[in-house]
Amino acid sequence: MVDKQSVPVEVKNRRAPRTAFLPFALPHITQAEIDEVVDTLRSGWLTTGPKTLRFERAFADYLGVPHAVAVNSATAALHLALDAIGIQPGDEVIVPVYTFAATAEVVVYCNARLVFADVDPVTCNIDPTGLEKLVTSRTRAIIVVHIAGIAAEMDAILSIAHKYGLAVIEDAAHAFPAKYRGRMVGTIADITAFSFYATKTLSTGEGGMLTTANAEYAERASMMRLHGISHDAWKRYSAEGSWYYEVLQAGYKYNMTDIAASIGLHQLARSEWLLQRRKAIAHLYTEAFSELPEVEPPPEPAYVEHAWHLYLLRLRLERLTITRKEFMQALADAHIGASVHFIPLHLHPFYRATYHFTPDDFPAALYAYQRAVSLPIYPGMTDEDVQDVIAAVTQIIEAHRR
Numbered sequence: 001m002v003d004k005q006s007v008p009v010e011v012k013n014r015r016a017p018r019t020a021f022l023p024f025a026l027p028h029i030t031q032a033e034i035d036e037v038v039d040t041l042r043s044g045w046l047t048t049g050p051k052t053l054r055f056e057r058a059f060a061d062y063l064g065v066p067h068a069v070a071v072n073s074a075t076a077a078l079h080l081a082l083d084a085i086g087i088q089p090g091d092e093v094i095v096p097v098y099t100f101a102a103t104a105e106v107v108v109y110c111n112a113r114l115v116f117a118d119v120d121p122v123t124c125n126i127d128p129t130g131l132e133k134l135v136t137s138r139t140r141a142i143i144v145v146h147i148a149g150i151a152a153e154m155d156a157i158l159s160i161a162h163k164y165g166l167a168v169i170e171d172a173a174h175a176f177p178a179k180y181r182g183r184m185v186g187t188i189a190d191i192t193a194f195s196f197y198a199t200k201t202l203s204t205g206e207g208g209m210l211t212t213a214n215a216e217y218a219e220r221a222s223m224m225r226l227h228g229i230s231h232d233a234w235k236r237y238s239a240e241g242s243w244y245y246e247v248l249q250a251g252y253k254y255n256m257t258d259i260a261a262s263i264g265l266h267q268l269a270r271s272e273w274l275l276q277r278r279k280a281i282a283h284l285y286t287e288a289f290s291e292l293p294e295v296e297p298p299p300e301p302a303y304v305e306h307a308w309h310l311y312l313l314r315l316r317l318e319r320l321t322i323t324r325k326e327f328m329q330a331l332a333d334a335h336i337g338a339s340v341h342f343i344p345l346h347l348h349p350f351y352r353a354t355y356h357f358t359p360d361d362f363p364a365a366l367y368a369y370q371r372a373v374s375l376p377i378y379p380g381m382t383d384e385d386v387q388d389v390i391a392a393v394t395q396i397i398e399a400h401r402r
Contacts, residue, residue, distance in 0.1 A: 017334055018388050024337030025199040028274060028379040029263070036262040048226070048255040055261035056209070058268055062177070063186040065211045067218030070261060071225050074173040074208040075102040076254035077193030079109055080224055081210060082141070084191060084217040085167040087112050091140040096126040097344045098365040099145045103171050104345050113138065114355070116346060121364040122299055123147065124312070124372075128156035135160070141167040144189065148298065148341070149201065149307030151180035154188050169193065176202050177271055179305035186211045196260070199378075201274060201309050202267045204260035225254040277379035278308035281386050285311055285375065288390045294319040294397045310341055311377040313393070317370070322400045324371060331373075334392040339374045 040051060052070050060068035071077050087093065089111035095104050097116040107114045115134050120127045124147040131142070142161055144152045161168045170185060172178070173195035178185040186192040191214070196207035210221050223229065228251025267274070286297040296314035300306050315324055322330070324340075331338045344365040346357035359366055375389055 018336070018392075021335045022337055022376055022381075022385055022388065024339050024374070024376050025378050026380050027198050027203040027205075028267075028270075030266065030270070032266040032269075033263045036266055037259055040258050040262045043258075045258055047257050049258045051258040051265065052256050052261040055256075055264045055268070058265060059209055060211065062268060062271070063184045063211060065184075065187045065213060067212050067215065069210040069218055069221045069225065070256035070264075071208045071210060071221075071254045072206055072256055072260075073102075073197070073254075074171070074193045074195030075106060076225065076252070077208045077210040077221075078102060078143070078169065078171060079106040079252070080221040080254065081169045081191040081193055081217075082106055082110050082112070083224055084212075084214075084220045085141060085169075087140055090138065092136060092138040093140060094126075094131065094134050094142045095345075096143075096145050096147075096365075097346050097362045098124050098147065098342060098368060099171065099345065100173070100342055101345065101348070102173075103143055103145055104351065107143075112140075114351075115139070116351075116355075116357075116362065118362040118364045119147075119368065120153075121368050123150055123152070124365075124368050125150065125152035126157070127364065128153050128160065131157065131160050132163075135164050135166070139164065139166060141169055143169045143171055145171040145173075146175035146178060146185060146307075148310035148312050149174045149178050150299065150301075151175060151178050151185055151304045154180050158188075167191075173197075173200065173208075174309035175307050176200070177275060177305075178307040181303050185307075187213070190214065191217055196264060196267075199309075201278065201307050202264065202271060204256075204264040204267065207256050207260040207264065223248060224251040227251045227253065274379050275307065278377055279306070281377050281381060282306070282308045282311055284383075284386050285313075285377075285390065289313060289393065292394065292397050294401050295393070308377055311375045312341065313373045313375055314368070315371045315373060319402050320397070320400050321402055322396075324373065327373065327396060327400075330396045331392055334388075334396075336389055336392045337376055340369070340372055341374045342369065344369050 056068045087110045091112045093107045094115045098119040168189040170189040170192040172185045175185045191212045194209040196204040228249035230246045289297045298312045345351045
């Protein structure tokens with residue numbers, strides 16, 4: 001898709017509503033992905049095979065990390081990460097409360113104890129200043145989430161982890177290709193999990209990747225992703241393989257298909273353009289919304305390269321006469337798709353009942369959630385689409401400011 005040149009538009013003159021609904025997110029698929037998938041279908045090799053191996057190598061090379069293990073979701077990658085570092089029942093794992101369910105549920109899978117941490121109210125990433133007080137003699141790992149694509153404060157987190165001998169796992173579902181102080185996310189922690197879900201910055205429909213510099217972790221994850229079968233068991237269906245295999249551990253069914261890898265290969269090759277387009281949309285939004293005192297654009301620290309998976313706009317509700325729910329409905333009425341990221345986990349029935357939380361237990365996460373709105377930001381948006389979003393937000397604010 002050819003990117004159009006940005007055309008300045010006077011928002012206040014654009015009062016005509018959209019006639020077509022603008023989806024919140026759409027994957028950016030080109031003919032190259034389609035052709036690669038067709039080639040895979042014609043090859044007869046649909047599941048884990050040579051294209052998955054190519055994708056793993058290309059992804060590792062792109063990040064500059066020794067090992068990449070392709071799986072069917074970031075959830076799978078997180079679960080395999082906990083397995084690789086040896087998490088046992090009763091161990092404690094610290095997880096930010098402001099995240100998607102997958103980050104916490106993998107701890108439950110391991111029968112380990114989940115310890116929620118509050119977040120920075122501006123970035124919504126885990127707050128290092130409150131981290132050390134959560135560490136006990138049973139703590140084994142910290143899972144760090146890079147919300148929306150902005151890297152967390154990894155130096156402070158790693159310092160605490162090293163002090164207490166803890167493993168650090170990055171949930172980078174939002175953070176490809178983000179950077180922290182010049183380093184690619186995926187090369188900083190002990191293990192990193194990426195998501196290639198349909199809405200992500202690199203999409204294969206469903207899929208994920210585990211990256212690590214630790215050869216033992218990579219070997220363990222590679223084995224456990226496919227039933228705990230001896231390494232490269234998929235080759236038994238190729239000319240270089242053998243029918244014989246051994247089940248070394250009770251593993252999982254987490255492998256990526258060659259169909260998904262076919263899409264991923266071309267998404268990866270186009271990743272710089274995809275990032276620049278998201279970045280351009282984000283900057284148009286920020287330029288416009290910085291003029292509105294009723295909203296707060298997302299931060300973009302100079303030492304971070306934001307992946308812009310999400311554009312999290314914060315409402316200053318004390319300056320508005322409508323609620324966040326009413327604001328969302330007004331966007332829908334203007335044919336603009338929007339969402340909320342995230343409902344903090346301690347508010348959900350399972351975690352509330354299991355761990356006896358109350359809403360005020362994590363005040364920063366609660367405050368961030370109550371005023372957050374995620375706006376559309378994806379490469380297939382035209383500049384007209386972007387300006388329609390800006391106009392809708394501006395008009396709602398102007399109609400409901402105190």
